[in-house]
Amino acid sequence: MSRTTLFALQILVAVVGLVLWQVLSTVPVFGKILLPPFFFSNPLDVFSQIVKWFASGVIWKHLGITLAESILAFVIGSLGGVLVGFWFARQPLVAAVFDPYVKMVNALPRVVLAPIFALWLGLGIWSKVALGVTLVFFIVFFNVYQGVKEVSRTVLDNGRMLGMSERQLMQHVYWPSALSWMFSSLHTSVGFAVVGAVVGEYLGSAAGLGYLIQQAEGIFDVAGVFAGMFVLSAFVILIDFGVTLVERRLLVWRPAASDGRG
């Protein structure tokens, strides 16, 4: 199938979906509207809500806040995950001592931490960043830990026989291996950074996409909720696209077959 046909079919799915939604929410079938506007709104209203947000410029502030929170959560969570992952992998004793606690914290549904973070850090961006960090940290941590531990024995011996010191092994063997594992989980960790930010906003904030959705929901503005959802998914797709570009540059050395690791 050619690219254009595929693209046309993809568009067709969207069009059919939107038309069905529009028709079922406005035209009665057998004297009954199947998608009551109160619960389902309709595409035109949703679309005009999105246009209104962008035309008036309100949306930019919220998008900016959510983006800032996601980036901060990703950066801080990744840094922490890399450092601790490295430390644990190189110090098996430390890893063994902390193991049950790491498992315990990781088992905790992170959403329950949101109220605590709001209490500690207030309703500003930092409580959302903290929630995102707890999500991102563990993904990066586990990947880096695995990456350092599973460095091929042969490659390591080869490094030693080529005369590498411990520090050079770190730089030329452990570090690239750990980073490759971290990058392979980039999509997941970036996604979780956004989840942390939006969920945090939804549970209590004064700005951001989650806040917009929560506000709309509060006044039964279903069109607003759907509009927020669409903007959010477009936002995530854009970020994901950016991640793909970064990944392609950083992992050129990796054979395509081993993709999807982590």
Added chain:
Amino acid sequence: MTTPTAVALEDAKVAFRLGDGRVYTAVEKAHLAVAQGEFVAIVGPTGCGKSTLLNVAAGLLKPAAGSVRIFDQPLAGLNRDAGYLFQADALFPWKTALDNVAIGLEVKGTPRTEALSQAQKWLTAVGLGAFANRYPHMLSGGQRKRVALAQVLIRDPKILLMDEPFGPLDAQTRQVMGNLLLDLWSADRKAVLFVTHDLEEAIALADRVVIMSAGPSSRIIGDWRVGLARPRDIFEVRLDKEFHALHREIWSVLKDEVMKGYAQSTQAAEVV
């Protein structure tokens, strides 16, 4: 004047502690000397501990008893005079072919531009001048072995340790690699310890062929000098009468060990 001994294993014994606390003796009382400039091949059945012996010479393993001397100095820690060519892929997958070769010089503190130009020369020497920017996964198995060879040789080690380096390659590529190795080796005649399970390969390449018995507790049970003239061509030398005579002689000893090793490996499988 006698030529100095590059590698000397004196009654080296290698043992491992197994998971259940028993001690498994891989190699018993190995006595082996490789003179400077000598190419020695170790041949033995699967699982006889020949790679283990090589790791001892490299300093990656400590012998349980006996000693290892490198140029008459007792070996402590890693063998810094040796370059090691591994059986498995040992290239750094995140480095290009050129960077993989250059790294051996870079860790010594050679400036990067100098290391890179040397690496390019070595890649050309192994016939991969045009593949400098490929990553290992973009190269064939034979090409990866060439890069690995350049990676080891660029450091100009006095001793070359090779653990079935051409094992994973197909028959034709092995012969081509063998000739390449002999070519490069003849330039400065390093001491070589070459482990293989292929007797033909061993005779074609080496000055001496050493046979090990089947494991566990394997020993060195034979030592033959190969008198074939150098320079050799691996394709040609296999047609030589002397080659055949030697092959028959060594095989008569090796055959029993191979059968023993095979029987043991099947028994072990049944016990498990």
